[in-house]
Amino acid sequence: MSTMSFNSLRKILLLIVSIVVCWSFLVIETQASTGTVTGSVLNIRDGPGTQYAKKGSLLKGASVTITESRGSWLKIKLNSGLAGWVHVDYIKTSTPSTSTPAVSSVSQGATGTVTGSVVNVREGPGTQYNKKGSVAKGQKVKINAASSSWVNITLGNGVVGWISAQYVKADPVAENPVNNEPTPASSNDSSSKIEVTGSIVNLREGPGTHYLTRGQVSKGDQLDLMEEQNGWYKVQTSRGIAWLAGGLARVLTPPSAIAEEIQSPANPVPVEDPITPTGEIPLPGEINSNSETPSKLPGIARVMLDPGHGGQDPGAIGITGSYEKDVNLTIANKTAQLLRNSGVDVLMTRSDDRYITLNGRVDIANASDASIFVSIHSNSTTNRETNGTMVFYYVDQNIPAAVAQASEREQLARIIQNNLVRSLGRADKGVRQNNYVVIRYTEIPAILVETAYLSNLEEEMLLNDIAFQDRAAQAITNGIIEYFTSKGIL
Ligand SMILES: [Zn+2]
Numbered sequence: 500m501s502t503m504s505f506n507s508l509r510k511i512l513l514l515i516v517s518i519v520v521c522w523s524f525l526v527i528e529t530q531a532s533t534g535t536v537t538g539s540v541l542n543i544r545d546g547p548g549t550q551y552a553k554k555g556s557l558l559k560g561a562s563v564t565i566t567e568s569r570g571s572w573l574k575i576k577l578n579s580g581l582a583g584w585v586h587v588d589y590i591k592t593s594t595p596s597t598s599t600p601a602v603s604s605v606s607q608g609a610t611g612t613v614t615g616s617v618v619n620v621r622e623g624p625g626t627q628y629n630k631k632g633s634v635a636k637g638q639k640v641k642i643n644a645a646s647s648s649w650v651n652i653t654l655g656n657g658v659v660g661w662i663s664a665q666y667v668k669a670d671p672v673a674e675n676p677v678n679n680e681p682t683p684a685s686s687n688d689s690s691s692k693i694e695v696t697g698s699i700v701n702l703r704e705g706p707g708t709h710y711l712t713r714g715q716v717s718k719g720d721q722l723d724l725m726e727e728q729n730g731w732y733k734v735q736t737s738r739g740i741a742w743l744a745g746g747l748a749r750v751l752t753p754p755s756a757i758a759e760e761i762q763s764p765a766n767p768v769p770v771e772d773p774i775t776p777t778g779e780i781p782l783p784g785e786i787n788s789n790s791e792t793p794s795k796l797p798g799i800a801r802v803m804l805d806p807g808h809g810g811q812d813p814g815a816i817g818i819t820g821s822y823e824k825d826v827n828l829t830i831a832n833k834t835a836q837l838l839r840n841s842g843v844d845v846l847m848t849r850s851d852d853r854y855i856t857l858n859g860r861v862d863i864a865n866a867s868d869a870s871i872f873v874s875i876h877s878n879s880t881t882n883r884e885t886n887g888t889m890v891f892y893y894v895d896q897n898i899p900a901a902v903a904q905a906s907e908r909e910q911l912a913r914i915i916q917n918n919l920v921r922s923l924g925r926a927d928k929g930v931r932q933n934n935y936v937v938i939r940y941t942e943i944p945a946i947l948v949e950t951a952y953l954s955n956l957e958e959e960m961l962l963n964d965i966a967f968q969d970r971a972a973q974a975i976t977n978g979i980i981e982y983f984t985s986k987g988i989l
Contacts, residue, residue: 532565534575536900538589543866547572547584548717554583555866557942560899565592570737571720581862586719591627609642611650615666624649624661631660642669691724693732697747706731706742713741724750798870798943800989801844802979803863805937806831807876807947810854815879817959823877826962828852830950831875833972841980843989844869857936864941871911871982872945873975874937877962879954886955887926890916891947893938900942907944910985915946915978922974923967925951925958948975 536557544551547569557563557577566582567574573590576582613634621628632654634640640652640662649661695716703710706728714736716722722734722743730745806827808814814823828849835845846869848860855863864872878889892912894905901908912930920927928949938945950971951958961967983989 532592534563534565534573534590534592536561536563536585536589537591541585541589543575543581543583543585545583547574549719550717551584553868555581555942556868557585557900560903561942562899563590565590570716577865581865588721610670611640611642611652611667612670613638613640613662613666614668615663618662618666620652620654620658620660620662622660624651628661632658634662639670640667642667692721692751693724693734693748694751695720695722695743695748697744700743700747702734702736702741702743704741706733710742713739716743721751722748798986798988799844799868800842800983801846801867801869802838803846803848803867803869803872803943804831804835804838805848805860805864805872805874806850807874809849809852812854815877815953817953817962818883818956819959821953821959821963823879823953824852826877826950826953826968827875830968830971830975833968834873834875834975837972837976838979841976843976843979843983858940860937861940864937864943864945870943870988871979872938872941872943873915873979874935874945874947875975876947876949878949878952880952881954883954883956886952886958887928888916888919888923888951889928889931889949890919891931891933891935891938891949892945893932893934895934895939898940901939904944907986908938908946911944911978911982912946914982914985915948915975918974918978918981919948919950919971922970922977923951923961925961 541557542553543555543557545554561577563575563577563585565573566576568587569584571587572584573587574582574584575590613636616636618634619630620632620634622631634652634654638654640654642650642652643659644651645664648664650664650667651659651661652667653659695718697718700716701712702714702716703712716736722732722736725733725735725740727733727745728742731742732745732748732750733740733742806824808822808824808827810824812824814827816822828851831847832850835847835850838845846867848863849855860874878885890912892908893901894908895901909930916927916930919925933947935947938947951962953959953962980989
């Protein structure tokens, strides 16, 4: 290769490298926004609206990457790679919202007096920000800046934070009274909200069906109410002002976001979460339920069975040559049949001899509406004497949703282990924790059963014995039913 063509090649390579570098920075930037789930059980949908199919759910505390925003819906991505849409009301973003109102400066030395009985002080101008303290009625605060609904204050102890403009009154200052008014006077109407009750509702340019449509809103969407006219609501949407038919929405009283900012003296403990004060999600379409009526049950009697290995992955191979993938599938299929006979819904990551990656199994579980995950395996070790039954669970301390389920995960493991040991009569090797992928990243309580050892000749024979397989399947079934019953699900 000549020097000249080498130089040209080098230039082209440099160009390619710089394009790739720039592109990867762009990608990182668009994925920088993250959020935390604030609702107890939040549905993930195929599209931005309740009319789209459900593809999974998230528990309170789960963290997500926000990749796109459309109306009241956010497109999110999970660590497992699963992507979908969730309602914005149940996600607390860790970067300030772009809809944060502009903050106006206030003249030096402005002060105000707290008018609410006990008012939360927050890290930013909105209820989505963390609470950092509270102020009491009559307390004097220094006013640093104000937006239309939030005021930045400094307390006597030097703490700086934000409080709702509704609960602080600017003190009159002789030299420049106009600039010291922290908030523009707002009518009562502008602080009201409506919630859409029709499944998909047209927004129109005026109060009547003869006006042109300006897009749609979905059931559960909340909009700021500006005024009411002839049975139509004038609302503020992300795309501007529009009207919608009053029969397809209801007025929320009191507005939840503002109401949370003032604590009733009778209830001195602040409400943790304005949207889900009782831990239930109020949106009818967004709670885990088969019907329009919100269910109080913690889940549904639906289990995801995961026969370990399959296809190109045989799993452990027994002393006489039996494959773990076959034993696991046989026991899992028998378990599925017994569960269905008992009225439990069964989903399976595989029900035939096929290969699925570990992350693929996690994705299948997380995209489903199953309430527990049971992986079925057979054990193996180099010591041929080792035998017995064990069940694994795992609680990743870095995944808040998993930590919140710690007792459920352990309880499910114990119940299944007890049933297996009682029925099979093999050595009780106990309930253990191990960070297997399929029980670590599944967002529902998940366990992994090691029925017996394929590396022990006696147990390999048993694992291939139909009566033993039936007893194992019945024990797992009984355990699952016992768990669901203890949770009030069955
Ligand atoms: Zn295995």
